[in-house]
Amino acid sequence: MRTNILLISITTLIYACSPGRYVKPLEKKQQAVNVSLGGPLIKYGAATIPIPFLTANYGYGIDSTLTAFGSANITAALFGNAQVELGVTKQVLKQNKYIPAISISPVLNIIYKNKDAKKLYPQLAINAFWEYGKHKNLIYAGLDNWFELSSKRAYGINQPNHWIFMPMIGHSFNNKKWNFNLEAKIIAPNISNEILVVDYVTPFKTHGALGVYFGCTRKF
Amino acid sequence: MKLQMKKYILITVVITGLTSCFTLDDNLFNKSELTEYKLDNYSGDVDFHLDNSFYIQDTMVHLFTLNSKATEESNATTIYALYIGDISKIATDTVIMYCHGNKDHMDFYWQRAKLLANTKSKNRFGVMMIDYRGYGMSEGKPTEDGLYADVDAALKWLKGKGLSNDRLLMYGFSMGTAPATKLSAESYSMKPSKLMLEAPFASAETMIQDGSGLAMPGDFFTTLKINNAEEIKTVTQPFFWIHGEADDFLNIDTHGAVVYSHYSGTYKESHRIPAAGHSTIQTTMGFQPYLKLVGDFITQH
Numbered sequence: 331m332r333t334n335i336l337l338i339s340i341t342t343l344i345y346a347c348s349p350g351r352y353v354k355p356l357e358k359k360q361q362a363v364n365v366s367l368g369g370p371l372i373k374y375g376a377a378t379i380p381i382p383f384l385t386a387n388y389g390y391g392i393d394s395t396l397t398a399f400g401s402a403n404i405t406a407a408l409f410g411n412a413q414v415e416l417g418v419t420k421q422v423l424k425q426n427k428y429i430p431a432i433s434i435s436p437v438l439n440i441i442y443k444n445k446d447a448k449k450l451y452p453q454l455a456i457n458a459f460w461e462y463g464k465h466k467n468l469i470y471a472g473l474d475n476w477f478e479l480s481s482k483r484a485y486g487i488n489q490p491n492h493w494i495f496m497p498m499i500g501h502s503f504n505n506k507k508w509n510f511n512l513e514a515k516i517i518a519p520n521i522s523n524e525i526l527v528v529d530y531v532t533p534f535k536t537h538g539a540l541g542v543y544f545g546c547t548r549k550f
Numbered sequence: 551m552k553l554q555m556k557k558y559i560l561i562t563v564v565i566t567g568l569t570s571c572f573t574l575d576d577n578l579f580n581k582s583e584l585t586e587y588k589l590d591n592y593s594g595d596v597d598f599h600l601d602n603s604f605y606i607q608d609t610m611v612h613l614f615t616l617n618s619k620a621t622e623e624s625n626a627t628t629i630y631a632l633y634i635g636d637i638s639k640i641a642t643d644t645v646i647m648y649c650h651g652n653k654d655h656m657d658f659y660w661q662r663a664k665l666l667a668n669t670k671s672k673n674r675f676g677v678m679m680i681d682y683r684g685y686g687m688s689e690g691k692p693t694e695d696g697l698y699a700d701v702d703a704a705l706k707w708l709k710g711k712g713l714s715n716d717r718l719l720m721y722g723f724s725m726g727t728a729p730a731t732k733l734s735a736e737s738y739s740m741k742p743s744k745l746m747l748e749a750p751f752a753s754a755e756t757m758i759q760d761g762s763g764l765a766m767p768g769d770f771f772t773t774l775k776i777n778n779a780e781e782i783k784t785v786t787q788p789f790f791w792i793h794g795e796a797d798d799f800l801n802i803d804t805h806g807a808v809v810y811s812h813y814s815g816t817y818k819e820s821h822r823i824p825a826a827g828h829s830t831i832q833t834t835m836g837f838q839p840y841l842k843l844v845g846d847f848i849t850q851h
Contacts, residue, residue, distance in 0.1 A: 411770050447769035480765035484755045485779055485808045489765045521763045 351399055352419040353433060353457040353470045353500070356391030361550040362509075363388055368543030370517055383543075387415075395421040406441065413441045417453070430458035430470075439476075452477045468502035474515070494518045496541075511545035578725065578754075578774060579692040581685040582654040587613055587630070592657040597829040600661050600837070604668050610635055616707055618683065620699035629688035629700050631707065632656055634667040635676030641712025644848070645676040646719045647742065649701055649726030655686030659723075665837060666721065670845040675719075680704045694728075694774055698738070701729040705740040713740070719848055721746040724800065724828070728776045731809075735784040744851070746790040746844065749828055751800045752779040752808040760804055778809045786815040790847045794826030794834065817851050 356362055369383035389399035397419045406413035417437030425431040437453040457472035476494040483489050500513035519538035589611065612633040617626035635643060646666050650659040656679055667677045682700045683690035690696065708718065720742035722730025727750035734745040751757060754776055755768025768774075782789075793806035800806065802822065810820050821843055826834035 406770075409771055441766075441770065443767070443769050447767035449766060449770075451764075478764050483759045483765045483804075484768075485752060485812075487804055487808070491763045494763070518763065 351387060351401065351415070351417065351435060351437070351455075352389050352397045353435075353459050353472065353502070354431070354461070354468055355395055355397040355419050355421050355433065356389055356549070358391050358393045360391040361389065362547050363550075364509075364545055364547040366511070366543050366545035368513075368541060370539035370541045392418075411441055411443045411447075413439070415439045415453070419457075425459070425461060428460070430460050433457045433459070450479070452479070465504050467504050469500075470502070471497075471499045473497055491518075491521055493520070495520065500543075507549050509545075509547035509549070511543075511547065513543045513545070515541040515543070517541050578652060578694075578776075579682075579684065580652045580654070581682075581692060582658075583684075584655050584657065584686045587632075587655075587686065588657055589660045592660060594654070594657065596658055596661055598661055598833045600664055604664055604672075604837070606634055606664055606667055606673070610667075610673055612637055616680065616700075616703045618696070618700045618703035620693075620695045622695070623699075627683045627688070627690040627696070627700075629680055629683055629690075629703065630656065630686055631678065631680045631704055632660075632663065633676065633678050634663060635673055637711060640676060640708060643676045643713075644717040644719065645678055645708060645713055646721050646848075647701065647704060647708070647730075648677055648679045649720070649722040649728075649730045650679060650681075651724035651726050656681045657686065662723065662832070665832060665841065666844065668837075669841050669848065674845075675848070678704050678708060694776060697725075697729045698732055701733055702738045705733065705738060709740050715741045716743045718742045719744045719746065721748070721844075722750065723748040724751070727751065727778055727809075728781075731778045731781045731785065734787055735781050742787060744788045744790070744848065745785055746792075746847065747778075747806075747809065748792050748831060749794065749797055749800050750778050750791070750806055750809045751776075752805045753777040756804050756808070757800075760801055779812050782809050782812045783814065785813060788817040788847070788851045789813050789815055790819055790821075790844070792821040792823065792831060792843065794823050794828060794831050796825050797828045799828040819847065819851070 364387040366385050366387070367383065384404040385401050386404060387399055387401040389397050391397050399417060399419070401415040403413035415437050417435055419433050419435040421431060421433045423432035435455040435457065437455070439451040439453055442448045453474065453476050455472055455474040457470055459468050459470035461468055474496040478489060478492045478494070480489050496515050496517050497519070498513055498515040500511060503510045517539045521538060614631055615628050616631050618629050619626040635645070648663050648666060650656065650662070659679065663677050663679045667673060667675070669675050680700055680703070681688040682692055683696045684692040718740050720730045720734050722728070727747045730745060730747060731750070734742050753768065754772045754774045756779070758766055758768050758771055791806060791810045793802045795802055810818065823831050823835050832840045
């Protein structure tokens with residue numbers, strides 16, 4: 331029963347692993363539209379491939395340290411699920427030479443299919459970033475955290491994992507109107523991947539998965 | 551500038567609106583097609599090989615076709631079936647209906663069926679196996695309703711040969727536990743007298759939750775109604791459950807143990823096999839100890 335069921339594992343896991351949003355807030359009243367593509371790396375036959383995972387995002391700079399954003403998960407839509415992320419990015423510390431700027435991004439991740447199939451996952455990302463060069467390119471690292479609020483799974487079984495954390499590192503190439511972003515994320519290194527059937531590529535072998543993402547942002 | 555942004559938003563909305571038709575349902579079926587059945591001469595990948603002591607004479611192996619028609623279908627589908635035993639004695643023999651898993655075809659499961667044909671002694675019990683639609687040489691495309699219709703087609707054939715309910719035993723492995731449980735619980739052509747499940751799954755939802763590590767509703771990904779954990783509640787016949795403790799695909803605690811705990815019929819017995827994986831119960835515990843468990847359940851309860 332193994333092989334083809336792997337798609338279930340892949341798809342459910344990638345729901346939880348979209349790339350980071352607005353590590354650095356937009357300028358005041360600035361707007362941006364972003365599309366990102368990427369997902370966990372898996373071994374598929376002899377090849378290592380990322381699972382394509384598509385999200386679209388809109389952000390608005392409330393002020394120069396606070397950006398509100400919303401994302402729609404296109405992959406989830408393919409399965410008839412409305413999955414949106416609503417959140418803000420707040421910069422709490424300015425960069426001081428080599429000491430990075432710090433931002434936090436609380437997010438509500440909402441998935442809805444029908445009245446019996448709906449979920450809400452709070453997320454909290456903590457980001458450190460450095461701007462450099464005349465284009466103000468960005469290097470960043472951070473920790474994205476997902477929280478599973480349900481205490482029980484199907485048939486009253488205790489839900490074993492309530493915290494899924496995802497260390498990430500990325501780089502953003504910026505110009506006046508466009509940003510291009512590359513990000514790598516280790517997804518759930520605290521959770522065994524041995525029952526997930528899929529051969530994930532991960533530095534931790536039996537735990538988690540390694541995701542890679544490419545993003546493109548148009549600023550207005 | 552605003553016009554450009556509207557364009558981006560419009561594209562996003564359109565893409566989202568136009569989609570919403572995918573599910574993972576088809577991924578339940580990991581079938582392979584065949585142009586002929588080779589059984590003992592099959593050289594493809596199998597879970598285990600039996601030695602000559604388990605050999606079944608060619609005269610006791612019967613390959614034939616059946617017509618299977620689900621309730622809502624207008625035309626029947628031709629599926630392949632295998633009967634191990636003496637067809638002329640079905641009216642007096644006890645028969646195990648073996649529902650195989652989701653992989654490949656009957657050639658892959660031949661060794662397992664042949665092993666069951668050695669329960670207690672060689673050909674003591676007849677063994678019936680089919681390839682679900684889309685599997686092996688069977689026509690059509692696999693569906694959930696098709697699984698039930700195909701097994702029911704086998705039961706109709708057995709009934710036509712004179713088999714009675716009290717001499718029919720149902721055995722399901724992995725995905726095959728779904729039709730085995732459903733046809734034991736509900737009214738179909740025959741009502742098996744006993745139910746045996748090897749490495750059963752609880753439901754598609756449990757599979758998704760095990761796979762994701764999150765308590766996600768199964769409806770997010772599948773419309774499959776397969777739910778052994780609920781179906782078993784209406785099974786009253788004696789029930790045998792066997793599961794590998796090291797099953798890294800259908801976890802013994804989240805799948806098999808749930809099904810077992812939901813059974814409330816007349817008699818049940820469980821066999822947790824240490825160190826056995828999803829497909830290695832027989833090889834881990836040994837063929838004869840496995841056959842003894844199965845045989846004792848059939849003859850004593």
